[in-house]
Structures are given as structure tokens and as C-alpha cells.
Amino acid sequence: MKRNFFAILLASCALLATLPGWAHHSFQAEFDASKAVTLKGTLSKIDWINPHIYFYLDVKDDSGKVTNWTLESIPTGFMHRAGLTRDDFVIGDTVTVLAYRAKDGTRAFAWVQELTFANGRKVAFGANRPQPEDPAPK
Amino acid sequence: MNSRSSWRRAAIAGCAILCLLTVRAGAQVDRATVSHGAAAEAEIKAAAAKPTPRASDGHVDLSGYWDFPQPSVSEHTKDGVVYASPFIPGANAPGQMQGDPNPPPYKPELLAKVKELAKNQTHADPAFHCKPLGVPRVGPPRQVIQTPKLVALFYQVDIGEGDQSGIGVRLIPTDGRSHRKDVDPMYFGDSVGHWEGDTLIVDVTHLTEDTWLGISGYFHSAALHVVERYTRKGNTLTYEATVEDPMVLTKPWTMTPQTVRLEEGMVVEQPPCDERDEQHLVNDDHHTRDF
Numbered sequence: 001m002k003r004n005f006f007a008i009l010l011a012s013c014a015l016l017a018t019l020p021g022w023a024h025h026s027f028q029a030e031f032d033a034s035k036a037v038t039l040k041g042t043l044s045k046i047d048w049i050n051p052h053i054y055f056y057l058d059v060k061d062d063s064g065k066v067t068n069w070t071l072e073s074i075p076t077g078f079m080h081r082a083g084l085t086r087d088d089f090v091i092g093d094t095v096t097v098l099a100y101r102a103k104d105g106t107r108a109f110a111w112v113q114e115l116t117f118a119n120g121r122k123v124a125f126g127a128n129r130p131q132p133e134d135p136a137p138k
Numbered sequence: 139m140n141s142r143s144s145w146r147r148a149a150i151a152g153c154a155i156l157c158l159l160t161v162r163a164g165a166q167v168d169r170a171t172v173s174h175g176a177a178a179e180a181e182i183k184a185a186a187a188k189p190t191p192r193a194s195d196g197h198v199d200l201s202g203y204w205d206f207p208q209p210s211v212s213e214h215t216k217d218g219v220v221y222a223s224p225f226i227p228g229a230n231a232p233g234q235m236q237g238d239p240n241p242p243p244y245k246p247e248l249l250a251k252v253k254e255l256a257k258n259q260t261h262a263d264p265a266f267h268c269k270p271l272g273v274p275r276v277g278p279p280r281q282v283i284q285t286p287k288l289v290a291l292f293y294q295v296d297i298g299e300g301d302q303s304g305i306g307v308r309l310i311p312t313d314g315r316s317h318r319k320d321v322d323p324m325y326f327g328d329s330v331g332h333w334e335g336d337t338l339i340v341d342v343t344h345l346t347e348d349t350w351l352g353i354s355g356y357f358h359s360a361a362l363h364v365v366e367r368y369t370r371k372g373n374t375l376t377y378e379a380t381v382e383d384p385m386v387l388t389k390p391w392t393m394t395p396q397t398v399r400l401e402e403g404m405v406v407e408q409p410p411c412d413e414r415d416e417q418h419l420v421n422d423d424h425h426t427r428d429f
Binding site for chain 2: 025028029030047048049050051052054070072074075079080081082083084086100102103104106108109121122123124125126
């Protein structure tokens with residue numbers, strides 16, 4: 001029993017080490033988990049590509065000025081495994097997103113962490129953020 | 139709690155601990171309460187216990203749609219939230235791709251280059267920039283169609299590294315022919331296959347230098363020669379590959395085997411791969427901890 005236990009442990013860790021690459025790059029290499037922003041706007045465009053899908057969101061501020069945000073997301077394969085396809089996201093839809101701004105200062109560019117449709121349906125991209133060491137989103 | 143579940147929980151906890159031990163010094167660890175690997179292992183074991191089908195010519199039939207065990211679509215929804223991620227809170231968590239227990243045996247004078255390439259993976263790895271993973275890094279196929287004289291392997295790479303536009307296809311003749319001489323070095327190379335018992339052996343040559351053997355800077359030369367072994371046991375398919383590259387390795391290297399499970403499905407065409415991140419990266423972090 002004990003022998004099997006350790007065999008399974010080693011096999012499991014070997015599997016973790018050998019699974020195909022899951023992350024194109026580290027989140028921390030590009031986005032800042034301490035710079036969260038909540039945006040409400042309309043989907044203006046979607047680039048359904050790999051290694052990241054991009055959503056474009058028209059967000060109107062209090063003065064009426066519209067800013068088009070570029071929101072980086074996950075690979076298409078992750079969407080499909082969760083049962084989502086391109087058709088789940090409709091141009092013109094009003095959505096609310098929780099996003100993290102880019103570290104390099106690129107304006108209106110962020111990682112979309114959560115997207116909530118007008119009907120309340122919520123999709124989370126990346127289950128692991130913010131990381132324990134990161135400050136809570138403001 | 140029955141003995142099976144306690145055994146499984148113990149294995150999961152132990153794996154989490156071992157994975158903690160393998161992370162690089164100073165790195166924070168994911169919320170690794172449950173690993174993806176331990177659950178997958180049990181599912182692979184159950185699938186391997188099923189009968190092994192044979193084709194009309196008597197060979198083991200490799201045909202089918204194959205994949206690593208993953209959470210089901212319904213398991214991706216929890217408390218009303220769709221988690222579009224391989225990792226679902228409370229169900230599993232990513233491991234760290236650190237501390238490879240089976241690195242290729244590079245010549246001592248090349249180890250510094252490997253280390254440097256690994257550090258610069260987000261800039262140097264061809265697969266980061268939408269180049270195909272190539273053989274053998276691509277691993278097991280997603281789908282196989284086997285005929286008596288030709289085996290077709292189909293790949294669907296859509297996971298954020300080495301994503302392949304369209305559908306990747308390899309055609310493996312098993313009629314005894316030799317390698318072609320009229321082909322250029324390519325990502326899948328030139329393959330010829332033959333059966334040894336219940337295992338399909340595939341000899342691969344004409345491989346481009348524009349691939350790595352793994353994410354950690356594992357470069358190779360144009361002398362790369364790969365021998366792959368495809369073995370079906372029950373409803374599992376195990377992929378093994380032995381790499382020869384006397385220009386960079388001290389001896390042949392056998393990759394850690396990967397086993398996939400038979401599932402319902404069919405490969406689908408993938409959208410174009412268009413890498414747009416490199417310009418925004420502020421450091422060299424690249425190992426998985428995010429999704």
C-alpha cells in the first residue's frame with residue numbers, strides 16, 4: 001500500500017511536469033493584480049485567436065467620452081473545455097468585466113479576469129488570481 | 139471514508155507537497171490543495187483496464203479521439219460561475235513546471251546555453267511565437283485514423299503554447315517503405331512506421347531545428363532523430379519518444395511517457411495563432427501558475 005502510494009505520487013508529479021504547456025506566459029510578466037479595474041461597456045469586436053482571445057470593449061465615462069479597451073483572455077481551447085464558443089459572445093452585448101491593467105503602462109489594455117453578461121451569467125478566466133501574495137483588488 | 143477515497147486523498151495531498159518541494163526557491167505557490175495529476179492518474183488506470191480492440195488486420199487499433207483526462211464541461215461551472223480555465227477552485231490547481239525530473243542529457247558545455255534559453259523562454263522558444271511544437275514535443279495525437287497501410291495522426295494544439303492553426307496532420311506509412319528523400323526539414327518531419335507486437339514504432343527524420351524538445355530551453359540540432367512508440371492498452375494510448383541528437387546530447391534521451399484516454403470527440407479546426415504579448419512583457423516569468 002505504502003509502495004503504491006509513493007508510486008502514485010511520483011507518477012502524478014511526473015504528469016504535472018510533462019503536461020503540454022498551459023500558460024503562454026506568466027500573468028505577472030504582463031499584468032498587475034494590484035491594478036484591478038471594473039468596466040461596463042459594449043463588446044465592439046472579438047479576435048477569436050490563439051494563444052489569447054482578445055475582447056474589445058467600448059466604455060463610456062461620465063463625460064460621455066468612449067474608450068475602446070483591449071482585453072486579453074485565454075486560449076480558445078480553454079473556452080471549449082468549459083463549453084463556451086465564439087457564439088457565446090455577441091458584438092453589441094453589454095457586459096461588465098473585472099480586469100487587471102498591463103504593467104507596461106499601455107493605456108486601456110488589461111487582462112479580463114471575469115466577464116458578467118447583462119443577464120447575470122458570469123465567466124471567470126483563470127481561477128488563480130489574485131495570487132495570495134498580491135494585494136486585494138481596489 | 140472508504141479506503142479508496144482515503145488513498146486518493148492521501149495521494150493528492152502528497153503530490154501537492156512534492157510539487158511544493160519542486161518549485162524554485164522563493165516562488166510563491168498556487169493554491170495547490172488538489173492537483174490535476176492525481177485525479178487523472180486514477181482515470182487513466184480505469185480506462186487501461188478496458189478491453190483492447192483490434193483492427194481487421196489483427197493489429198491493435200489505435201483509432202479514436204484521445205485526450206488527457208480533464209474536468210467535464212459541467213464541472214467547469216461552479217456556484218453559477220463558468221470557470222474557463224483548466225483549474226477550477228476547490229477542484230484542482232496547477233502545478234509548477236519546475237524541477238523537471240527527466241531533463242535531456244545535454245553535453246556539459248551546453249548546459250549554460252540551455253539554462254539561458256530557459257530563462258529567456260518567452261523570447262527564444264519558437265512555440266511561444268506560434269511555431270508548431272513539432273516532434274516529439276507535441277506529444278500524443280488528439281485523434282488517430284488507422285488503416286492497414288497508413289496511420290493518420292491529427293493534432294489540436296489550443297492551449298496557449300505552440301498553438302497550431304487549422305488541424306495538424308501527420309501521415310505515417312506502415313507498408314514498409316523507407317524515408318522520403320524529397321522533403322525539407324519540417325516540424326513533424328518525415329515518418330515511417332512499423333509494428334512490433336502491439337506497439338506502433340514510428341521513425342522520424344527531417345526535423346527542423348526550429349523547435350525545442352521541451353519548454354525549459356531544450357534546444358536540439360538538425361541531427362535530431364526521434365523514435366516514437368504508440369501503445370494502446372484498453373482505452374488508453376501511451377506515447378513514448380526516444381531522442382537521438384549526438385550534436386547536443388551525451389546519449390539518447392527518452393521523454394517521460396504521456397498517456398491519454400479514449401473519449402468521444404473529433405478534432406476541430408483552430409483559429410490562426412497570432413502572438414501579441416511579447417511587446418508587453420516586463421519580465422521573463424513564464425512557467426504556469428496562472429490559469
